[in-house]
Amino acid sequence: MLCKIIPEKCIACGLCQVYAPEIFDYNDDGIVILKNDSNAYQEFVPDNERNNALTAYRKCPVRAIEIIEK
Numbered sequence: 001m002l003c004k005i006i007p008e009k010c011i012a013c014g015l016c017q018v019y020a021p022e023i024f025d026y027n028d029d030g031i032v033i034l035k036n037d038s039n040a041y042q043e044f045v046p047d048n049e050r051n052n053a054l055t056a057y058r059k060c061p062v063r064a065i066e067i068i069e070k
């Protein structure tokens with residue numbers, strides 16, 4: 001499963017890190033970044049984080065997270 005972030009859409013609500021703290025983090029402005037690589041906009045999600053990433057995707061109010069099943 002591939003997870004993409006679109007920081008331009010992010011409104012810094014903080015929900016994605018609540019649901020998937022191993023995947024998402026924030027920059028100094030509260031905008032979403034990927035925890036494992038703050039310069040990346042996509043990463044493959046390990047199976048054990050799959051449900052958390054899906055929950056974050058569903059909860060993001062502005063669809064700044066995309067999930068692509070591979």
Ligand code: SF4
Nearest residue numbers: 010011013014016060
């Ligand atoms: S849930 Fe969406 S809007 Fe909220 S911080 Fe995460 S990416 Fe940004």
